Amino acid sequence: MNKYEFIRELNAHLKGKVSEQEFADTISYYEDYIDSQIRTGKREEEVIAALGSPRLLAKSIITANNADESFAGRSEANHYGDYGSDTETTYTTNKFYINGHAVPIWLVLAIVLFVVVLVLVLVFKALVFLAPVLLVIACACIIYKFLTGRL
Numbered sequence: 001m002n003k004y005e006f007i008r009e010l011n012a013h014l015k016g017k018v019s020e021q022e023f024a025d026t027i028s029y030y031e032d033y034i035d036s037q038i039r040t041g042k043r044e045e046e047v048i049a050a051l052g053s054p055r056l057l058a059k060s061i062i063t064a065n066n067a068d069e070s071f072a073g074r075s076e077a078n079h080y081g082d083y084g085s086d087t088e089t090t091y092t093t094n095k096f097y098i099n100g101h102a103v104p105i106w107l108v109l110a111i112v113l114f115v116v117v118l119v120l121v122l123v124f125k126a127l128v129f130l131a132p133v134l135l136v137i138a139c140a141c142i143i144y145k146f147l148t149g150r151l
Contacts, residue, residue: 003034006048013058018065026061067102 001009010030014023030051037047051057097103 001045001048003031003044003048006034006051006054007031009054010058013055014061017058017062022061022065 007027007030011027014026018026034044034047034051038044
């Protein structure tokens with residue numbers, strides 16, 4: 001497979017499944033990438049082989065694009081065909097995005113739970129340390145008020 005065939009097949013699998021801007025950016029990126037790799041001395045066939053199947057690459061791009069849309073609140077589940085089959089597959093995202101990086105929700109929840117427990121432990125340790133001091137201060141205030149007759 002050469003560059004023209006690769007781009008044509010990628011084009012066919014992406015057209016209509018991602019936004020026009022995403023489509024144009026993706027096609028431009030892979031054309032530039034292939035050209036830059038060829039300029040470094042690699043053979044065109046090597047570069048194309050390293051990229052893999054245009055169909056699978058398109059599927060990955062569509063999945064990533066749909067996950068970004070889901071994160072933006074546009075949809076909870078993403079539906080799209082399975083390239084050539086009549087079945088429809090539903091994909092849901094169980095990810096939380098931090099600075100554009102997908103993090104599993106279970107990991108975010110575990111970190112939040114750890115931080116909450118850590119804060120509670122620190123608060124209780126502070127109370128245990130301060131309780132005797134506060135008790136002595138309270139007793140001193142009561143004795144002072146009793147002795148000065150303000151009680």
